[in-house]
Amino acid sequence: MTESTPALLQIEGLKLWYKVYKNRAKVLDGVDLSVAPGQKVGLVGEAGCGKTTTVKSVLGLLPRGGCEIPAGRILYEGEDILGLTEKELTRIRNSQIAMIHQEPAAALNPVFTVGEQMMDVVRYSAQGRGYGKKERREIVLGAIRDVLIPDPERIFHFYPNQLSGGMKQRICIAMAVMTERRLLIADEPGTALDVTIQSQIHAMLEEMVAQRGMALVMITHSLGVAREMTDVINIMYAGTIVESAVSAEVFAHPLHPYTQGLMEAVPRLRGGGIQAGIYGSLPDYLAPPPGCRFAPRCPRAGDRCRAEKPALADLSGHRVACFHVGTDGSAKCQ
Amino acid sequence: MSIAQINSNAADPILQIRSLKQYFPLGKKGGQRLFVKAVDDVSLDIGRGEILGLVGESGSGKSTLAYSVVGLYRPSAGQILFEGEKIGARRPLPLRKDIQIVFQDPGSSLNPRQTIGEILELPLKVHFPALKSGERQKRVRELLQMVELPAAYAWKTPGAIGSGEKQMAAIARALAPGPKFIILDEPTSALDVSIQAKIINMLLRLRREHNLTYLFITHDLSLMRNIATRVIILYLGRVAEIAGTEDFFRRPTHPYTQMLLSSIPVLGAEDEALKPARILSQGEIPSPVNLPTGCSFHQRCHAVLDRCPGDDPSLRQIGAEHWVRCHRQ
Amino acid sequence: MGTPEKNPVGETAPAGDGRERRTDTLKKAWYRFSRNKLSVVGLAVVTLVVLLALLAPVVSPHPQHASAYTDFANSCAPPSAEFPLGADNMGRDILTRVIFSLRGALYMAVIVLAISVPVGSFLGIMAGYMKNSWVDYLIMRVTDVFLSVPALLLALAVASLLEPNLTNAMIAVTIMWWPWYARLVYGMASSCRNEYYVISAELIGAGRLHIIFREILPNCLAPVFTKMALDVGWVILIGATLSYVGLGEQPPTPSLGQMVADGARYMPEAWWMTIFPSLAIVVVILGFNFLGDGIGDMLARGENRHD
Numbered sequence: 001m002t003e004s005t006p007a008l009l010q011i012e013g014l015k016l017w018y019k020v021y022k023n024r025a026k027v028l029d030g031v032d033l034s035v036a037p038g039q040k041v042g043l044v045g046e047a048g049c050g051k052t053t054t055v056k057s058v059l060g061l062l063p064r065g066g067c068e069i070p071a072g073r074i075l076y077e078g079e080d081i082l083g084l085t086e087k088e089l090t091r092i093r094n095s096q097i098a099m100i101h102q103e104p105a106a107a108l109n110p111v112f113t114v115g116e117q118m119m120d121v122v123r124y125s126a127q128g129r130g131y132g133k134k135e136r137r138e139i140v141l142g143a144i145r146d147v148l149i150p151d152p153e154r155i156f157h158f159y160p161n162q163l164s165g166g167m168k169q170r171i172c173i174a175m176a177v178m179t180e181r182r183l184l185i186a187d188e189p190g191t192a193l194d195v196t197i198q199s200q201i202h203a204m205l206e207e208m209v210a211q212r213g214m215a216l217v218m219i220t221h222s223l224g225v226a227r228e229m230t231d232v233i234n235i236m237y238a239g240t241i242v243e244s245a246v247s248a249e250v251f252a253h254p255l256h257p258y259t260q261g262l263m264e265a266v267p268r269l270r271g272g273g274i275q276a277g278i279y280g281s282l283p284d285y286l287a288p289p290p291g292c293r294f295a296p297r298c299p300r301a302g303d304r305c306r307a308e309k310p311a312l313a314d315l316s317g318h319r320v321a322c323f324h325v326g327t328d329g330s331a332k333c334q
Numbered sequence: 335m336s337i338a339q340i341n342s343n344a345a346d347p348i349l350q351i352r353s354l355k356q357y358f359p360l361g362k363k364g365g366q367r368l369f370v371k372a373v374d375d376v377s378l379d380i381g382r383g384e385i386l387g388l389v390g391e392s393g394s395g396k397s398t399l400a401y402s403v404v405g406l407y408r409p410s411a412g413q414i415l416f417e418g419e420k421i422g423a424r425r426p427l428p429l430r431k432d433i434q435i436v437f438q439d440p441g442s443s444l445n446p447r448q449t450i451g452e453i454l455e456l457p458l459k460v461h462f463p464a465l466k467s468g469e470r471q472k473r474v475r476e477l478l479q480m481v482e483l484p485a486a487y488a489w490k491t492p493g494a495i496g497s498g499e500k501q502m503a504a505i506a507r508a509l510a511p512g513p514k515f516i517i518l519d520e521p522t523s524a525l526d527v528s529i530q531a532k533i534i535n536m537l538l539r540l541r542r543e544h545n546l547t548y549l550f551i552t553h554d555l556s557l558m559r560n561i562a563t564r565v566i567i568l569y570l571g572r573v574a575e576i577a578g579t580e581d582f583f584r585r586p587t588h589p590y591t592q593m594l595l596s597s598i599p600v601l602g603a604e605d606e607a608l609k610p611a612r613i614l615s616q617g618e619i620p621s622p623v624n625l626p627t628g629c630s631f632h633q634r635c636h637a638v639l640d641r642c643p644g645d646d647p648s649l650r651q652i653g654a655e656h657w658v659r660c661h662r663q
Numbered sequence: 664m665g666t667p668e669k670n671p672v673g674e675t676a677p678a679g680d681g682r683e684r685r686t687d688t689l690k691k692a693w694y695r696f697s698r699n700k701l702s703v704v705g706l707a708v709v710t711l712v713v714l715l716a717l718l719a720p721v722v723s724p725h726p727q728h729a730s731a732y733t734d735f736a737n738s739c740a741p742p743s744a745e746f747p748l749g750a751d752n753m754g755r756d757i758l759t760r761v762i763f764s765l766r767g768a769l770y771m772a773v774i775v776l777a778i779s780v781p782v783g784s785f786l787g788i789m790a791g792y793m794k795n796s797w798v799d800y801l802i803m804r805v806t807d808v809f810l811s812v813p814a815l816l817l818a819l820a821v822a823s824l825l826e827p828n829l830t831n832a833m834i835a836v837t838i839m840w841w842p843w844y845a846r847l848v849y850g851m852a853s854s855c856r857n858e859y860y861v862i863s864a865e866l867i868g869a870g871r872l873h874i875i876f877r878e879i880l881p882n883c884l885a886p887v888f889t890k891m892a893l894d895v896g897w898v899i900l901i902g903a904t905l906s907y908v909g910l911g912e913q914p915p916t917p918s919l920g921q922m923v924a925d926g927a928r929y930m931p932e933a934w935w936m937t938i939f940p941s942l943a944i945v946v947v948i949l950g951f952n953f954l955g956d957g958i959g960d961m962l963a964r965g966e967n968r969h970d
Contacts, residue, residue, distance in 0.1 A: 021694045022694075166618050198597065225599045228599050266601055269583070270559075270604055272560065274557075274561065277529070277530070281499075282496075439859060447881035461867075507867075511867070
C-alpha cells in the first residue's frame, strides 16, 4: 500500500538516545512510520513508549545537545530532515507541518489575546508573509468561525484563561489548520478534556483535516480513539513499532502479543469483566532488553526473542514485529 | 423526593447520604451572595459489599461528594450516616479507620520525602499504637504483599517507582487501618490501560478477601459496565440517573447519560451497537455558580421539551432500582 | 520528556538496595551541581575563604598585625614582597587584616543564619500550615511589617540604638533576616499543605506535629538550603556595611567594612587600603552566590526526578 503512493513523511529505522548522567536512555529503537498525503495515521502506545519523542524529532523540537540520533532517517517529501539546518527546518515547520499539543492551556501564551497569537501564526507562516494586517485578521476570524466558535469577533479579544479547556483546544486546532499545511500532528488532543468535549473535538478535527486534505498523525494512548479517527494504526511499544496495519485489520486480527494484551485490557461496553492486562511494566531505557523489547512481559517469549530483535515483517500489508507470527498472518505457538 | 424512595435497594446500607448540599461561598455580587453549588441535594444509599460507580465530568461534583463523605468538608446541609450513625467532619479515630480514600494522582498522594515503608507505617502507628516496631514492619510487608508489591519496596521512595506502583502503595495505605468502606477517586484514570487492568483486578480481589464496599468515582462508563453493581450519573452536583448496572446499560434514559455513552470511543462493532446513535454534545458543562434555570441540562440536551427551561424535573422512578431526573416519559 | 533531565525513563524501578542507591544519589547530585562550572568555582572560593578564616594565625604573613599594632615606618606602604597587598596607615599588613576579618564576617553569617533560619522557618511553617487562621494572620502581618521596612535601614536603626559591637550588629541583622525565611517557608508550606499526601495524613488521623514536621517540613527545605548559601554572602555584605559606618566590629579587630571606610580617607594615593578589602567582599559574595546557585540546581533537579 505504501509502495503505490509516495510518502509525505517517512521515518526509517529511527533511533534516538537521550543523554543522562554517564549514560544514554535508548528511547527510540528503530521506529518505522510512513504517512501518505491525506492519510490519517494513528500512533498508539502507552505513556513513555516514545510517541511524543518520535514526533518531536520530526519537528526538530528536541534539545540539540540533550539527545543523539545514532541511526535512521526522517524523510519529508524525500528530504532527510535530520540533515537540515535550523533555518531550513524552520521553513518546513512554517509551511508544511502543524502540531496540536495535549495541554491546550500550555500551548497558548497567557499574556496575549487569542487574536494576537493567531495573527502571529499567520504572519510567520510561509504563506502569510505577503498579507497585510487586515487580511491576516480576516483569516484569523474565519479560522475561529471554522472551529464552530460563535462570535469570533469577541473571542478574538479574549485571553486564553477566559476560555474553557475545550474552547482552548478548538483555538489550537484553528491555529494549526488556518494556514496551508500538509501534515498535522495531533498529540493526544482530547486526553485532557471530558469525554463529551473530547468527542466534539475529535469530530471537528476529522472534519478540518478532511476539508483541507491534510495528512494527520494522531498520537493517542486509546485504541478506541485511534479506531475512530485513523486509517492506519501503528502500535508502539518501548520505542519500536510492533504492529502496523489498516485500522479495521488491526482490530479484527491483532497479531502482536502486546497489541492483543492491550486490547484485552480495555474495558468493553458489552461487559465480560476486566482481563488480566499485561504483566510487568515498560523496560528501563538505560538498560533495555537486548532482543525484543517486549520479551520480558510477553507470555510467548522464547530464547530467540530474548536474544534477537524481530524486524517489522510485512504480511500482505499487515506488518508485525514478532518471531511468533508466521508469514501467512496466523499466530503460531498459541 | 422522599428518603424512603432511595432506600429501595439496600437492605443493609453501610453509608447513607441524605439531601447532602455542599456549597462554597464565592463572595458577593450585586448584593447577592454567590455560591458554587458543588453538590446540590444528593441522597443515596450504598449497600454493604457494593461497588457503586459514581460517574460524571469535571465540575459534576463527584470529587466534592467523596471529600464530604471522608470528612474533608463540613456539609452545608444534609446528613451522612455510616452504619446508621450520623457522622460529621470531625471524627473520632475508629470512624477514620472505617472510611478510607484513594486519590486520583498517585504522584501527589505519596510524600516524595518518605519511603513507602514510612508511608505505610503512619496509619499503623496512629490506629494500632500498641504494635511494636517489629510487628509493624511485618504488617508493612503483609500490606505490600496484599497489593502485589515486593517487600523491598518498603525501602524505596515514591520517586523511584512507577506511577502504577505508586497507586498500589496508596491502596496499601488505605488498607492499613483495616477499613470497611473505601472511596476510590479515579484511581486509574492517570494510568495506562494495562496497569489499570491489573489494579482493577487487584481491587476486586481485595474486596472479596476483606468484605469491602467501594464508592468508585470515575468518568469511564465502560469500566463501570464491567465492575460496578450500580451506576450513578452526576451532573452539576445533582443525580441525573441512577440504576443497577445491567438496567443502566440496557436502557440508558437520561439524555445526558445517552450523550456520555455515545461519546465513548470503543474497540469494535459489537460495542458500537450498544451505544446510542452518535449524539454530538452541544456546548460545555455550565459553571456551577450560574446554574441554568429549570433543568440544568436543558441547554445541552438533544431532546429538550418546552417545559424544560422553566421547570426543574425531580427524580422519577422508572424501574426497580432505576431513577432518572428528566421530564421525558 | 524533551529535556535530558526529564526523559521518559518510565515505569521501571532501578535495581539495587538502599545503600547502592545512596552513593548513586550522591554522584548524581554532584553531576547536577558541577554541570555549571561557576558552581564549582563558588565551592572552591567558599572552601578557600573558610580555610583562610580557620587557619588565619597560621597562614597570614603578619599575625600580630591583626590587632592594635603600629609600625609608622611602614605607614601606607604600597604592595611589596613584605606586604603583598600593601599596608594601612598604621603600617599593618592589609592581607593579614583581610584574612582575619574573614573570621568575624563568617562568624556573623553563621550566627545570624543559625538563629534566623530556624526561627523564620518555624514561624513560616506554622503560618502556612494554619493558613487563614489567626495564627497565620498574626505571624504573616508581623513578617510583612518587618519586610516593609528597608532591611538595611532597620539594621542601622537597631544597631545604632544599641552599643556598637559585633554582638549587637548580629542582633540587628538577625532581626531583619528571619522574615525572609518566614515568607519563603510560608509559601512552600501553604501550597504543600494542599498536597494529597498531607490530606491523607490528616484523614488517617495523624497528629499535628507529625504533619508539620514529618510531612510538610522536609518538602520545604530545598529552597531554604539554597537561600542559606546565597545569604551567607549577603549577611557578610550587610555586616561590612554596618562596620563601614562604625556600627559593627570595633577597632582594633579588623573588619572588611571598616577597612574600606578607613582606606577611603587615603584615596586615591593609598588605593590598596580600599581596593583590596573591597575586592575581598566582592569575591566572597560572588563565591557564596555561585555556590547557592549550584545547590539550587542540585536540589531542584532532585525534586523533579519523580516526574
